[in-house]
Amino acid sequence: MYATHRNATSAYRDNAVATASPARLLVMLVERLVLDVERGLAAQRSGEWPEAHRHLLHAQDIVLELEHSLDVDKMPAGKQLASLYEFLRNRLVLANVRRDPRLTTESLTLSRQLCDTWREAAMAAAVS
Template sequence: MLGENPYARYQETQVNTASLGQLLLMLYDAAIRLARDGSEALKAGRTEEAHRALLKAQDMVAELTSSLDLDAGSVALNLYRLYDYMSRRLIEANIKRDPQPAAEVVTLLSGLREAWAEVMHQGVAGPVAGGGLNVGGR
């Protein structure tokens, strides 16, 4: 139960009090961790563990995709395409039990996460537009 676990309460508070930019970083962090865990589990032959981690990583990528405002411009559309590619690579890793596609996703997500962290650090991230993150810079 959530009320009995202090760590779960802490996590819930972190999510509930985070800005949109911080939430996006949390999604990136979770997706990176899960894709890395899936890749490592595949390398070690722990296929059930890998399967669970890769499915959760796909969920995180789906959340990142749903955060996009596709009316914001070409950056959002390109991110959509990249997230779609990453999702397909995670599915491929899971089906073929191949750690390489998941490791590739870790690399891609890590680069995007660093870029978003830099945008936040510089204070460039704009307000929410149309219910999604303003990745178009408008």
């Protein structure tokens, strides 16, 4: 029964990604970023360093993907956003290497702000 539920959940998630608009995909990506940083922070606070490392590494991968997919010349504030992504990625690396919950908390705050901003932008684009 559990395997059937997991397969159904996986199929639903795969379908949601396959049919999502580019704006929705971006929001889904930054939502996952927030989730990874939250999980990394929780693991750091409980001393589960391999688990913290895994989540923070995935968060770094997401930010790197955001950086690589950004066309700085097509966005009015593209260069500033690129700098913000680079700053966040560097903070996540430091938080991971130093095992520093303070840096992870800082990264979480920034990740949540990015997520809120991209949600608002996606909603505004959908209304237009």
